[in-house]
Amino acid sequence: MTQAQQGKYPTPEGWYTIIRLPGFGQLWGIHLLTSVAGQFHILALTWIAIELTGSEAAAGALLMMSAIPRAILLPVGGAIADRSPATKVLTWTLSVLAVLAGLLGTVLSLARPSVSQIGLLVSVFGIAVAMYSPAAFAAVAPIAGRENLQTANALIQFTTQAGPFLGSLAATAAFATVGLRASYLVVACLLGIATLLAANLGRFDTSYADQHPPTSSEDDMVGAQAKGRARFGSIMRSVEVILLLLTSAAINLSVVGPLQVGLAGLVRNGSGTGPEMHGVFVAVFGLGSLLGSAVPALVLGKTGTDRRIYRWLTVLGALWVFVGKDTGAVTTGALLFGSGVCVAVVSVLVISRIQGVVPAAVLGRAMGILLVASTGLQPLSLLLAGYGSEWIGPSRLFLISGVFAAAVGLACQAISIRTDAKMKASSREGAES
Structure with a gap:
């Protein structure tokens, strides 16, 4: 039985201690990879739309087709994360995202799809992201433990800020080397690696609350x-x-x-x-x-x-x-x-x-x-x-x-x-x- 499964977590002295917690390194890597892939996706989609139509309006419309279902379905994703193990949700949603990115990269490399066809794929992409995001944050508590949440969430937040920077650099390099259309295959690879990390994360998926039932003093907090x-x-x-x-x-x-x-x-x-x-x-x-x-x-x-x-x-x-x-x-x-x-x-x-x-x-x-x-x-x-x-x-x-x-x-x-x-x-x- 692992340290995480026993519900024993060392008192953190800094971010390096948190990274070494069983499973947290994998979770942090998932957040970083998906943040980089997300920025890569936005840049690539913008320029693919401009290349196909010559219109910034088309680029905005495509990005909107991905963002609208994500914004609407985030509460649904939260409900699913509450009812299912977060790591299972992560594995399935990241698998879907990786397949969609690979499919989009293949279609763009071999054919010239219409904007509506691309829009259909990115809409499904947005739905999958809405299912992924709540589970990604819900997985922090059972893996890190309550006494580590402040530092753990700070590390997760760092990936949100680092993603646009690293994703833009990765996209720029991919555009210059493999070309704009084939660059979506790089997004698929990033999401594929994140999927493997999520699948391995399942062995650390244990409820911290189950290992630490509420004390009487915690019960007194109900009135507050x-x-x-x-x-x-x-x-x-x-x-x-x-x-x-x-x-x-x-x-x-x-x-x-x-x-x-x-x-x-x-x-x-x-x-x-x-x-x-x-x-x-x-x-x-x-x-x-x-x-x-x-x-x-x-x-x-x-x-x-x-x-x-x-x-x-x-x-x-x-x-x-x-x-x-x-x-x-x-x-x-x-x-x-x-x-x-x-x-x-x-x-x-x-x-x-x-x-x-x-x-x-x-x-x-x-x-x-x-x-x-x-x-x-x-x-x-x-x-x-x-x-x-x-x-x-x-x-x-x-x-x-x-x-x-x-x-x-x-x-x-x-x-x-x-x-x-x-x-x-x-x-x-x-x-x-």
Whole structure:
């Protein structure tokens, strides 16, 4: 019987200890491989659509066809993960994703499929991702153990930031060596390796809760959880939480589509280069996001984070406006790097702030609403970016997106200041009375 199956986990002293936990190294590898493959998939699909149709709108529509079923079916994937062993769900969904990627790569290499045929395949791809994602995060707790969750989730989050950077580099290399269409076979290989890791992960799939039944002190928490659920509605309707959700929505609406679709049009219309340069630019943005995820812990400290969120969003909007200008590859790369830093800082601070104001008993539902505000808007962002890049041009698309993000940041900051002033005035009146 393995250490994980006995329910014994060493007290972690750092990330290296967590990586060595039975099964966690495999799970971390699965997250990293799928994150890299996901970014690879987005870049390849964007340029395949442009190659077939010459239209950024078609690229946005294809990405939307993958994103919509993913956003809608994520709750279904969560329900399946609750009722089935997470590692079995991972194995089956990753197998389906690997087969779909291989099929798409083979079809693209041997024939010239229509956009509708590709759209059908990527829609199924999106459904499989919706089944995979909840199980991938549900598998962390039984493998890592409760005392290791904070560090374990931090390591998993790192792969989310590293994926766009590494995936863009891998895609750029594949486009230059094996060609755009055959590059999908690389995605299939990455997902195939992840499938093998998931199949091996099954021997570590044991419920930590089964090995550690609740104590009487844990049973006493039921009353606190009920109070937390009762407060959930009022907390989620508070001005601060609404502003945080609006901030998350603004980032995803103004950044995701322009980055994946508008930037492709900018590269094609400006420098005349193709998917390789687009991959380099997205990799630079990903590197900024990767480094930016450390800024809140190393630089900003723990105070005043709510107001700083809106300031960083305003800075992001200002940088995003100039990305669309014809300022040369070096300047564009620097602007994308800075934008990536801003996106990562805002994302980390929004999550941390919501975790700080929402009771633990209802934090899962709160995070679900946050994901809806972010992931749920990605299909719309991709669609608007595709048509916007064609109708008004990629430069104006970045201009409008940047102005929108900056305006939301300034508005949220003004509302936050006004709300704080009202609360202080109300407190003074209460003290005087």
